[in-house]
Amino acid sequence: MTMKETQPVLEVRNLCTTFKRGGVLLPAVRDVSFDVRQGEVLGLVGESGSGKSVTLRSILGLTRRHGEVTGEVRWQGRDISRLSDRQLRQVRGGEVAMIFQEPMTSLNPLLTVGLQLIETLKAHTDLSRAARRDRAIEMLDHVGIPAAASRLQDYPHQFSGGMRQRVMIAIALAAEPKLLLADEPTTALDVTIQAQILDLILRLSQEMNMGVILVTHDLGVVAQTCENVAVMYAGRIVEQGAVRQVLRAPRHPYTAGLMRSVPQDIAPRTPLYSVPGTPPSLEMLPRGCAYAPRCEVRTEACLSKRPPLETISTGRRAACFNPVPAIQGEVA
Structure with a gap:
């Protein structure tokens, strides 16, 4: 069965997320709709402030405390946007996992990486204590961390930026989710490490037949990794x-x-092109097309x-x- 023949595992319909500040409504996400199929890599691209990260957080209900979310988020046929926070916790990490932009702020600096990995396994699997430890070692090894068993007791600050991102990926994939939300997973990493992280996500997506939504502002990354955008x-x-x-x-x-x-193929000392103007403020969105003032x-x-x-x-x-x-x- 080809990807085009498979049914979407995630269906987002008319997703809207609105925040309120000082009595002013700020529409951060407006009528967003898309599908993701099993094994598909979908890219979300755009300038900073375009709503990409808020879209991912809204899918998992992470913006509820601060804003209003409407629309449908159908995960494997059920609308998870209607679930309670307690019910959503069974989905987060187990069925749908997320990698955040900055691993140093996402990882708890006071807990070892092994404990943070094992916490995920304890919450979303029925593995025994010994099996959870073995699985944690297996995942660290799977994402390319050398001497994985000896690194379980290390803290996040003892890892480099690229290795911390690998730990984040290991935690996200520990419970074998069917969908991965990757929010600019290569931010602040050098080019070589970026390529390694992207290759790792693609390889794991293929091995686990896992859908991926990749948020990025880099069109080169999209061209190399995504099927749809x-x-x-x-x-x-x-x-x-x-x-x-x-x-x-x-x-x-x-x-x-x-x-x-x-x-692309420009002569030396040629001024680089940039889109004129700046994105509009959410407080003062244009009446018509939001891009019109720059178009x-x-x-x-x-x-x-x-x-x-x-x-x-x-x-x-x-x-x-x-x-x-x-x-x-x-x-x-």
Whole structure:
């Protein structure tokens, strides 16, 4: 059975997350919808503040204490957005796991990495005490930490940045989840370690037939690791489709601008392109298309109406009244 024939394990429909500050409503995520299938790697890309991380946290109900979440998050057929916090704790870590951006702030500095690994196994498996220790060693070895058995008693500060991220991955995957939410897992790591971490996540995804949502702002990472991509701007998905389609022939002006920002075959001393302007504040979102103030091809309609996310070709969706023309021979 091919991926296209399988049913989605995660279905997100019209997800909205709104925070309130000083009586002002801040819509951080607006009408976000996408699917993830078993073994699929979906990329969420966009500038900082576009709503990528809030989307992941909203899926697991981690934003409930600070904001209002509406819409549906159907995990293996059941809407987990309606579950209580106690019920959600059975899903988090066991069925759906998450890797956060900065491992040094996500790991407890007062507990050994072995204890933090074993806590996850105790909460989500029926393994005995001895089996949990063996499994912890196995996971550390699985993610490439040398002398795994001797590192169980070490604390997070005794590991390098790359090794701490590997520990985070080991903790996330210890209970063999079916979906991994990876929130910029290579942030603050050097290029060599970034490649190792991404290769590790991809390899484990294939070995465990695990779906992955990878949040990143690096289009190079998306091109190398993801099969499908959703481009976010000001809390909305503005373009969505297969990676090779979206990156080779972007249809939304924002996606096209991001692609132009990646240096490719340019002469020395040529000024690098950057998307003009800055993302809008959540307190002052434009009336129409949020990208209109920065867009070079905006029309009057863009300033007054919000474009819906619509299908523009097979497997492609874009939210734009004036999309970039399709190129001849566009990849289907």
